[in-house]
């Protein structure tokens with residue numbers, strides 16, 4: 001690991017920053033859903049955030065997961081790979097994401113879930129990057145808003161790496177493209 005590679009990394013939130021952020025978001029979601037809520041986590045990036053969020057909430061929470069296929073640049077078509085197990089009709093539901101980037105994931109999942117007539121549906125994301133938005137999505141609950149930078153850690157990956165980092169950091173996509181493991185020695 002060269003110093004040049006390490007200096008590409010910028011820590012946006014350390015573990016204390018993450019904890020404080022999650023506590024704030026959990027208080028916001030709890031205040032708006034006093035009858036309890038279904039947290040619908042989008043696999044796999046939302047898992048660390050959802051686990052911390054659920055434990056920091058002061059209301060009754062049910063946890064379920066969804067997964068979708070990645071967007072194919074050609075068709076833009078996407079489909080559900082894993083659906084919720086819980087019937088959400090008449091319930092308050094919060095979609096939990098790692099990052100809202102283009103907003104296409106949120107848009108697709110919101111449309112799918114709204115068809116089931118939940119009492120209320122909202123979107124909660126740990127990271128919001130509005131600069132690259134394609135779909136007209138404004139998440140209801142946001143941990144941190146970032147400019148146009150690639151981020152890793154706290155669920156966010158590059159080709160499956162870095163999800164379990166207890167920090168949120170920017171990384172250079174050109175470095176990762178060259179070597180997906182480039183930051184491993186510096187970060188673990």
Ligand code: IMP
Nearest residue numbers: 045100101102103104105150151156157
């Ligand atoms: P969308 O563009 O809002 O539909 O987000 C699609 C997915 O791309 C997210 O759920 C993330 O899994 C992934 N993604 C987008 N930006 C980043 C990033 O900066 N780091 C890691 N994953 C990302």
